Amino acid sequence: MPREFEDTKVIIGAIDGVHVWPVSNHKDLRGRLFKVYTDGPHPSFPENFETFEHFFTESKEGVFRGMHFQGAPHAATKVISIVRGEALDFLLDTRKDSKTFAHVQTQALNQDSPVSIYIPEGVAHGYIALREGTIVSYRQNVAFCESCDGGINGSIVENLLPIPLKETIRSERDLHLKEFASFSYTSKCSQ
C-alpha cells in the first residue's frame, strides 16, 4: 500500500468516468473460476464497450509500467483485470475538460479479491507489480496505434509507490516519458 500521502504533487481522488467492480471469484477443490465482466441487462459497468483486442502483461516484482494511454484520433477505452499476483494500480486524468483533471486514483489489485477497472479515453494507466509473475489482463476497444500511443512519466505517482521509483524496473520508453507538467498530447495520425 502507499507509503505516504504527504507532499504528493497530485490530487488523490476518484476520477470521473472510471468504474471499479469486484470480480466474482469461485473457488473449489479444482482451483477457481473468475469472471472479469458481464454485458447485457445487468452489466458490470454502465458503458458501451466492445473488445477489439485482448492481451496480458506478465511482470516481475518491482516492475512499473506507465503511465500509458492511446489518444485521438484512435482513442482507446480499456477494461483491465488482475489475473495473478498483486499490484498497485494508478489512473491519471489527462482530460483538460474533465472535472477531475489531474486527479490520480489508486486501486489495489490482488488475485485473492480481484477487481476489474473500466478506464475511459484520456485517462492514463500504470501499475507497479508487487509480486513475481503478476499478470494483468487488458481488453481494449480499438487496435493499438503506435502514432496515438501517449505516455506520462511515472514520477507523477512516485510519492504513492511502496518503493522508490528509481528502484523499480521500467522500460527505456517509460524512463524517458515526459513529466505531466510539461506534457501535451499530439498524434502523428491524420484524422
Ligand SMILES: [Zn+2]
Ligand atoms: Zn492513430
